[in-house]
């Protein structure tokens with residue numbers, strides 16, 4: 001008997017017991033659907049993150065007091081140990097790092113802003129030196145961004161994110177209007193293009209004001225983030241080394257001391273993010289692995305039942321000349337096909353789910369193109385692994401004994 | 407040709423016993439039987455005398471407890487599983503009292519079954535199965551499943567299945583046991599025709615008038631041959 005025959009037999013048999021086959025496959029279906037959906041979400045997040053990071057141009061890095069927060073202890077330790085970064089640090093970098101083509105900085109504060117009866121909470125107020133707009137360009141929807149003379153004169157001007165417009169200026173053109181921040185009326189000079197949200201967090205809930213104004217309104221004690229553009233983007237390392245030397249000297253660090261500041265690069269963020277999602281994925285893989293094993297055991301069980309039910313059929317086949325390997329092939333193909341049908345349904349569900357997630361939730365799920373072939377391989381493996389025992393049992397049946405059963 | 411080369415079946419002191427708990431059932435107690443090419447043999451005997459057990463051994467479906475069995479001169483005991491499967495597939499056509507058809511498959515598929523395991527390509531397989539079904543007068547019922555056929559038709563499907571590989575030896579264990587006398591008569595006409603066409607046939611039966619069709623009647627009692635009666639000279643090997 002050849003493979004085509006076995007395939008045909010298996011299809012007939014699965015179809016003859018379709019409800020049972022479907023129930024049998026639930027474990028595999030759920031397992032495959034779950035793993036691919038998880039992968040879809042992570043894949044979506046990954047490409048989203050790298051898309052977002054790609055506007056951190058090539059050769060750009062940021063110096064921060066505290067790096068990306070991955071756990072509470074590391075964060076607290078960094079806060080305790082690391083000195084604040086101050087404009088003087090930024091100026092020192094400008095003076096003493098020849099390979100940096102642009103240096104700018106930004107500091108942050110969070111406040112609630114009211115206008116008449118409207119209020120918007122937890123607005124990120126960024127104080128920027130306008131140079132940062134060359135390093136990390138902003139898309140402007142209306143008006144213009146902040147200018148250098150406004151920084152120099154601490155001008156009472158503000159550039160606002162889209163949320164501010166939507167919440168505080170519904171139906172009104174905000175450019176030229178005033179916005180009251182910390183008791184000062186600031187003139188709106190421009191509106192940023194809408195960025196949307198990441199995982200439900202709005203990216204448009206911000207305003208930008210001149211750095212010098214920020215110092216006046218919020219005090220001079222806040223640490224700054226310094227953005228640096230390397231003149232030779234391919235040789236960002238050299239620039240980073242220069243910056244490191246300057247800052248270590250300014251912070252009076254001994255050669256043995258660790259840096260008390262952190263470099264952030266697009267690549268670094270990406271790497272961190274990916275290692276984070278890889279961890280999530282491997283946990284998901286483990287959980288789903290268990291469900292796939294359970295699914296496999298259920299398939300094995302149903303195949304054993306099937307062998308018992310079809311003892312007579314096996315007897316007939318052996319009586320007319322089926323060899324052991326023919327019977328093994330028949331049942332193995334059936335188990336593999338069964339499991340692959342489960343995989344197929346699982347893939348279809350995962351595809352539908354990732355489309356739904358992408359359409360109706362903040363999760364930017366993206367169905368991975370490797371999913372169908374990988375699911376196929378996994379399911380074929382499950383089918384072979386859990387199908388071989390029932391298939392062997394069927395093949396070893398004694399023809400006469402088999403024909404005697406009712 | 408060497409003497410005995412026309413022997414299809416030769417058994418010597420063939421026994422078969424079944425351990426049943428503490429006792430042993432001796433179904434066959436030493437059977438010596440020679441059947442030559444072209445013979446038409448009926449095996450009779452009371453219920454439980456060992457007829458089916460003997461047929462299963464002859465058909466290579468079962469293995470003897472002791473004794474020797476040569477099939478077309480070849481000692482069967484030396485054959486492996488795959489060889490036995492090949493013999494069941496190519497050399498022997500077996501007709502069962504209970505038909506033993508695949509319930510979910512059409513008549514045509516059932517008849518194709520031995521050819522599938524014989525590695526016959528699909529087109530030829532189909533043509534031969536159709537031919538075999540026409541031979542048993544079921545050309546119009548090929549797409550029917552067993553439960554859509556009468557008992558006699560089912561038995562004819564199983565005969566077509568036994569014949570489709572053109573086996574040297576046709577074995578039938580009470581082929582008419584489940585059929586009325588009219589249908590039985592039709593089946594026996596078919597067997598007579600097959601015999602005239604040169605097939606070697608062994609039929610187990612309870613009924614004297616069925617056995618009368620054969621040229622030789624072997625009677626079994628308590629697992630041994632009680633009589634072996636040659637009724638007339640088999641036509642097929644007559645000079």
Ligand SMILES: Nc1ncnc2c1ncn2[C@@H]1O[C@H](COP(=O)(O)OP(=O)(O)OP(=O)(O)O)[C@@H](O)[C@H]1O
Nearest residue numbers: 424426431432433452453454455456457458459460
């Ligand atoms: N698998 C088995 N296990 C135990 N005993 C068996 C088995 N097969 C046959 N026997 C016994 O062997 C004896 C012969 O059985 P067999 O089926 O050959 O009889 P038979 O001549 O074909 O009878 P019938 O005419 O009723 O079909 C019986 O006593 C039966 O009970």
Ligand SMILES: [Mg+2]
Nearest residue numbers: 457458459579
């Ligand atoms: Mg019997």
